[in-house]
Amino acid sequence: MSPELTPPFKSSIAQDRNVHTFISDNGRYVYVSWIVVNSFHARKNFRRQLKKLMELFSAFPHESGIVMQRGIELGILVSSCLLAHSLFILNEHDRSTTSHFYMDVFFEAMLLLRVVFAIPRPYIWLSTWRKFIQARTQPTPQLVGEALTDIYTKQNALEKFLLYFYYGWLLFLSLVTLLTPYRTEFGRSVWNHLLLNYACIVLHRMTCIGMFYYLVNSDIPRGIHPSVIEKESRVVIYADASHSLSEPECSICFAEYEKGDEIRILKCKHEYHKSCVDQWLMRHRNRCPKCLTVVGSSSVASWRID
Ligand SMILES: [Zn+2]
Ligand SMILES: [Zn+2]
Numbered sequence: 001m002s003p004e005l006t007p008p009f010k011s012s013i014a015q016d017r018n019v020h021t022f023i024s025d026n027g028r029y030v031y032v033s034w035i036v037v038n039s040f041h042a043r044k045n046f047r048r049q050l051k052k053l054m055e056l057f058s059a060f061p062h063e064s065g066i067v068m069q070r071g072i073e074l075g076i077l078v079s080s081c082l083l084a085h086s087l088f089i090l091n092e093h094d095r096s097t098t099s100h101f102y103m104d105v106f107f108e109a110m111l112l113l114r115v116v117f118a119i120p121r122p123y124i125w126l127s128t129w130r131k132f133i134q135a136r137t138q139p140t141p142q143l144v145g146e147a148l149t150d151i152y153t154k155q156n157a158l159e160k161f162l163l164y165f166y167y168g169w170l171l172f173l174s175l176v177t178l179l180t181p182y183r184t185e186f187g188r189s190v191w192n193h194l195l196l197n198y199a200c201i202v203l204h205r206m207t208c209i210g211m212f213y214y215l216v217n218s219d220i221p222r223g224i225h226p227s228v229i230e231k232e233s234r235v236v237i238y239a240d241a242s243h244s245l246s247e248p249e250c251s252i253c254f255a256e257y258e259k260g261d262e263i264r265i266l267k268c269k270h271e272y273h274k275s276c277v278d279q280w281l282m283r284h285r286n287r288c289p290k291c292l293t294v295v296g297s298s299s300v301a302s303w304r305i306d
Helices: 007-022 025-059 061-092 101-118 121-136 141-153 157-179 185-216 226-232 274-284 300-305
Strands: 233-237 262-266 271-273
Touching: 025 061, 025 141, 061 101, 061 121, 061 141, 061 185, 101 157, 101 185, 121 141, 121 157, 157 185, 226 233, 226 274, 262 274, 271 274
Parallel strands: none
Antiparallel strands: 233 262, 262 271
């Protein structure tokens, strides 16, 4: 004859079943191992990602600038919503009905910690956002790429700390909520909040990647401002063949120069119709179409000397 289960036993089994319906045992441990392995390799991955990011900045400076700026704007919006959600959960929590008081106090403390550490973030957001705006208004694509790289390599200590704190907090709390044998009502709300955090991180990344691919295939101007072109070249009016030009025709449109044509001579001594080369330099690349010399400064140092 099997012994009758006492009420506390029954409730513990019921709670365990709730946990199992939420996420299966195996799935739970696979997830935990995934978090542990990933945090172990995080630093190594971060460096590799930074190198890739820098390559991306130099190959697609304008696209990267737009994505980074829009990315941080979206990040500010999403983070604010997540913070509001954590405050909402804290406010909704009914402390009188909890069966696991200490567990709920722990969850409350963790949520409060998250809110407190988010207080300096608007300052970081604003200063980083300003840096992106500044980077995007650099006179040449090369300088835009350099400025973007600078933002990532010269992150200040507070910025880094807050970022690592957030990821650490998210991973630690996820581990605790996954490994605790029971789940209180409040613990469940916290778990839903954590899932929302993961969903937002994934959606944010996907939006940024999608935006980047869209921009790479779009027709945004990738060249330089007319003022930089004026500074880096001179314009002459073609009078006759006695002009000391290196070639009698424009290498962009292959038309021979005619009297009265405006001709732009770059610092590399190559010349083109003003209208032909301006369009190239403003819309496409700030390099001489013939010899690929950069038009405008390619490094911050040389730009400052100019
Ligand atoms: Zn031409
Ligand atoms: Zn040239």
